[in-house]
Amino acid sequence: AQSVAQPEDQVNVAEGNPLTVKCTYSVSGNPYLFWYVQYPNRGLQFLLKYITGDNLVKGSYGFEAEFNKSQTSFHLKKPSALVSDSALYFCAVRPSGGSNYKLTFGKGTLLTVNP
């Protein structure tokens, strides 16, 4: 069975500092990995994905994520945090092969960027 762990329920950073939101996964075979963001009282918005190729993936709003196969991790990063980045972030995984279309989500990490 596939699974995602987001070990931190909350992450607090100061505006202008770099941020990291951690994600590790378990899946059979090669993974497709995703990050989504949810602002208060809104649906989930896609940020970025890893399918294949470069381990560093760039996405929306200046976010990037680094895929590490040996550590089964896909941490979300941003060099300089903004107050407007404060939101709930979800990591998700599905296997790349076969007919399993189901995404499995982590429990989410609440990012707070302090002015």
Added chain:
Amino acid sequence: NAGVTQTPKFQVLKTGQSMTLQCAQDMNHEYMSWYRQDPGMGLRLIHYSVGAGITDQGEVPNGYNVSRSTTEDFPLRLLSAAPSQTSVYFCASSYRTSGSSYEQYFGPGTRLTVT
């Protein structure tokens, strides 16, 4: 292009009442799914469909029914609402194409309270 739409946005039910949450997409996506979001639980898959006439159970299907008579619509039915079904419900859709990463697009959500 409206994307994924959900109605209603808010609903209050009494225990034992029934209702249908509506979901529609105009992107000709084959794959559609329903999730519920509860604090600290992330998103959990209720039911999903890989095309018109085909549905299957997800992680937490009990108490919910679905059908998929058209590509566009994927309603979720609560036959006899229970307080444990108080949650925020999200519908999502994606392409189901060979080689696709199945990135999912989410609707704005329905906030359901069962008293």
